[in-house]
Amino acid sequence: MAKDKGLLFLTVPPEYIPSRRRDPFGFADIANYYSDLLAPGITNRNRDARWLTILCWSLDQIDKDFRNNDTDDYYNYLRGLELRWVMETCRLADEGKGRHLPGSRAVRRWLKSRAWSLQDQMGKDQWRRYRYVGPYASYRRLLQEIGLLDADGWTPIGDGPKLAKLIRPNLKDNTNKATDGSWVDYWLRRWPEKEKPQIELIPKSARSLRLTKAEIGLIEPLIFGDSIDGKRRRTIAKAMAKIKADNHAEMCLQIQRHLLKVSSSWPEEEKAKFEKLSTFAFMADAAVTALQAAFMVAEEPMSVRDVTKKVAVEIDALKESVKNWKKDNVWTRADSFALEIAKAKRNSDCLTSLVNLHIERHSGLKWLILQSDNLDRAVRYSAPPYGFYRFRLEALARMAVGCGVIEALPSPFIGETAEGEDE
Numbered sequence: 001m002a003k004d005k006g007l008l009f010l011t012v013p014p015e016y017i018p019s020r021r022r023d024p025f026g027f028a029d030i031a032n033y034y035s036d037l038l039a040p041g042i043t044n045r046n047r048d049a050r051w052l053t054i055l056c057w058s059l060d061q062i063d064k065d066f067r068n069n070d071t072d073d074y075y076n077y078l079r080g081l082e083l084r085w086v087m088e089t090c091r092l093a094d095e096g097k098g099r100h101l102p103g104s105r106a107v108r109r110w111l112k113s114r115a116w117s118l119q120d121q122m123g124k125d126q127w128r129r130y131r132y133v134g135p136y137a138s139y140r141r142l143l144q145e146i147g148l149l150d151a152d153g154w155t156p157i158g159d160g161p162k163l164a165k166l167i168r169p170n171l172k173d174n175t176n177k178a179t180d181g182s183w184v185d186y187w188l189r190r191w192p193e194k195e196k197p198q199i200e201l202i203p204k205s206a207r208s209l210r211l212t213k214a215e216i217g218l219i220e221p222l223i224f225g226d227s228i229d230g231k232r233r234r235t236i237a238k239a240m241a242k243i244k245a246d247n248h249a250e251m252c253l254q255i256q257r258h259l260l261k262v263s264s265s266w267p268e269e270e271k272a273k274f275e276k277l278s279t280f281a282f283m284a285d286a287a288v289t290a291l292q293a294a295f296m297v298a299e300e301p302m303s304v305r306d307v308t309k310k311v312a313v314e315i316d317a318l319k320e321s322v323k324n325w326k327k328d329n330v331w332t333r334a335d336s337f338a339l340e341i342a343k344a345k346r347n348s349d350c351l352t353s354l355v356n357l358h359i360e361r362h363s364g365l366k367w368l369i370l371q372s373d374n375l376d377r378a379v380r381y382s383a384p385p386y387g388f389y390r391f392r393l394e395a396l397a398r399m400a401v402g403c404g405v406i407e408a409l410p411s412p413f414i415g416e417t418a419e420g421e422d423e
Contacts, residue, residue, distance in 0.1 A: 024291055024387040026361030027284055030331050031389040034277055038236050038255070039392040040229040041145045045138035046395045047100040049223075049402035050204045053163045053215050054085055055139055056148060056156045060164040061171075063154070065190075074154055075131055080183025082135050083107065083118060084191060087184075089202040091193070099203045102134045119182035145229075146222035159218045166214050167201055170194075206409070209401040220403040235259075237400035240393065240410045248390055248412045249285045253278035272330050279324050280334060284389045286321040287337075290314040290354055292384035294375065295367050301376040308348040315347045318354065337361075351375075
């Protein structure tokens with residue numbers, strides 16, 4: 001491994017098998033390599049550092065209220081409290097929009113009608129999935145990595161109890177544990193709704209991510225401190241703050257130039273991969289943009305030729321990005337992708353190749369299908385699925401803003417709505 005000016009880079013693959021719910025071209029391994037290199041320990045769903053404080057308090061409260069119960073039931077209690085926090089935030093005048101609030105769409109509907117339980121409003125599938133996409137699932141790994149949560153997944157440790165004490169909702173004594181099954185009703189009895197939401201406690205808006213001084217004092221050293229990963233996260237965040245870029249790929253190019261300049265001792269294989277960061281970002285972004293454009297045009301089955309006429313700008317950008325890709329066996333999957341696109345002489349052939357590569361290589365969700373010479377949507381979404389390969393840089397930047405490491409989100413991330421922001 002290479003160590004230079006306090007910055008240590010990965011030289012071994014991650015222990016987990018990378019997977020992406022929306023991986024339109026099968027580039028997950030490449031994207032995860034760069035994500036682990038640039039934003040170690042961060043996931044795309046780490047979008048608001050306030051949730052670290054909220055979850056420490058929530059887990060502490062679960063322990064106090066249910067410490068004599070089997071821990072196998074703990075998540076059922078916690079889910080009700082997670083949703084109580086989402087509910088509190090959705091009671092704002094702006095309905096909590098622009099915050100990381102999994103399940104908020106169902107909560108907003110429920111707040112307006114309350115004709116049945118929130119569990120029924122969400123439905124069986126979303127209620128079950130919340131265990132895997134809710135706040136606890138989103139931040140548990142980070143909480144454990146930075147030493148705020150024990151390996152058991154339920155016990156705040158280190159500075160976790162100190163964070164928990166920073167939040168003091170006005171809870172009422174309530175020994176009645178009767179419930180409709182959701183445990184939301186229990187937490188509403190313990191923490192009744194007031195006339196106005198408690199703004200100082202709730203998840204942060206993308207327009208104002210900065211935590212309180214007390215929170216920053218506890219959280220910032222853990223995420224951006226003196227550990228190997230902490231130094232790397234700080235270096236990348238600071239670099240992003242100085243960059244003037246109009247888009248994500250341009251930002252990657254400038255990060256690449258900066259780090260190759262300040263870090264001179266790179267293992268050969270690692271350097272070869274890092275030198276392809278920006279060209280991969282340009283090609284991957286162009287490919288996803290072209291696929292999204294085609295998706296928007298093909299509301300109903302339409303000939304490839306007609307679709308091509310409407311997405312000519314996106315196809316030209318893709319062809320240009322492929323010209324800059326050097327096929328050198330560093331990333332063989334990207335090499336073969338670029339070769340197939342480059343072989344197409346006409347724009348319609350290029351679009352056909354792009355869609356075929358998507359159909360052959362996608363993981364998790366297929367967007368488009370080809371039937372004879374017609375292009376059609378494989379899923380009847382009103383907007384194209386979010387499928388960009390973004391290396392968790394926005395999530396890292398948001399955490400850095402929250403912890404006071406940088407002042408504001410870099411311009412490529414302002415106004416961009418990532419998957420899972422407001423569900």
